[in-house]
Amino acid sequence: MRGHDPRDAVGIVHRARGALFGVAVGDALGATTEFMKPAQIRERFGVHKEITGGGWLKLAPGQVTDDTEMSLCIARAIADRGGWELSAIAERFARWFSGNPADVGATCRRGIREYLETRRLETPPNEWDAGNGAAMRMAPVALYTLGSERFLSRCAVEQARLTHNHPLSDAACVAVGMLIQRGILGSPRSGLLAAAEDLAAAHPEFLFEGYDGEATGFVADTLRTVFSAFFSTDGFEECLVRTVNRGDDADTTGAIAGAIAGARYGFAAIPRRWVLALPAGLREEISTLAAKLVRMSPLFNPPATG
Numbered sequence: 001m002r003g004h005d006p007r008d009a010v011g012i013v014h015r016a017r018g019a020l021f022g023v024a025v026g027d028a029l030g031a032t033t034e035f036m037k038p039a040q041i042r043e044r045f046g047v048h049k050e051i052t053g054g055g056w057l058k059l060a061p062g063q064v065t066d067d068t069e070m071s072l073c074i075a076r077a078i079a080d081r082g083g084w085e086l087s088a089i090a091e092r093f094a095r096w097f098s099g100n101p102a103d104v105g106a107t108c109r110r111g112i113r114e115y116l117e118t119r120r121l122e123t124p125p126n127e128w129d130a131g132n133g134a135a136m137r138m139a140p141v142a143l144y145t146l147g148s149e150r151f152l153s154r155c156a157v158e159q160a161r162l163t164h165n166h167p168l169s170d171a172a173c174v175a176v177g178m179l180i181q182r183g184i185l186g187s188p189r190s191g192l193l194a195a196a197e198d199l200a201a202a203h204p205e206f207l208f209e210g211y212d213g214e215a216t217g218f219v220a221d222t223l224r225t226v227f228s229a230f231f232s233t234d235g236f237e238e239c240l241v242r243t244v245n246r247g248d249d250a251d252t253t254g255a256i257a258g259a260i261a262g263a264r265y266g267f268a269a270i271p272r273r274w275v276l277a278l279p280a281g282l283r284e285e286i287s288t289l290a291a292k293l294v295r296m297s298p299l300f301n302p303p304a305t306g
């Protein structure tokens with residue numbers, strides 16, 4: 001019989017939905033405070049904790065940005081092709097880009113334009129590519145490769161290099177994927193902490209303990225912001241509120257924090273008011289894709305033995 005069910009399949013799908021919904025609610029929540037400084041946020045909102053739209057992009061409440069949209073490009077490409085096909089992901093990015101999205105990061109813009117000209121699936125190494133644009137779209141990769149950290153590492157770097165080719169981006173993508181996977185698999189907090197600490201041991205730029213610096217789009221600043229919020233809180237809402245109130249690249253720190261916290265705490269831990277703020281069609285699609293991706297993963301489809 002194909003499609004073996006691991007133990008706790010229900011819990012796994014529940015936490016996978018948490019991860020993918022986490023991206024969207026974190027993005028929608030954080031977009032309001034993107035490019036603001038913490039003091040400006042305090043002055044304007046007290047504590048920012050409702051999905052109200054606005055921000056520099058003047059979004060409708062519940063509207064998501066590139067972080068969610070590029071994650072969905074990857075998720076849809078995997079679901080449509082029935083597996084990992086990098087060119088299908090690149091095509092999705094290109095189609096999305098051609099539709100004039102509200103926001104596209106500079107490195108993603110360059111990478112997608114380059115792909116449209118050359119059809120090459122790996123952008124050349126670039127010392128300026130250490131932005132967070134590849135790490136922000138890791139949730140679907142983590143879901144689809146669940147059960148194999150090796151497969152995760154391969155796919156993480158392949159998708160990253162469609163637009164970003166830098167060792168810190170590569171390492172961040174793999175680490176974010178591992179935290180999401182360990183969360184979904186129900187690892188204790190120490191298992192997630194180990195993945196974050198391994199990253200910092202390999203690249204001290206990511207040392208995050210007590211970090212209260214800027215939450216910029218430099219991937220190390222982004223992950224230090226996310227990790228310090230995640231490991232100093234005990235629930236989804238608290239983690240996300242702490243993260244997006246740091247401002248700066250708040251939609252992306254929100255999206256990544258949402259993916260990790262959603263994986264760890266599960267869909268039911270996401271405040272209902274935040275889920276309901278998302279458009280109904282988006283909710284439906286995220287729910288379907290999350291279940292589909294994990295059901296396609298090595299965890300549910302172990303290689304035949306004997």
Ligand SMILES: [Mg+2]
Pocket residue numbers: 065066067103251252
């Ligand atoms: Mg964004």
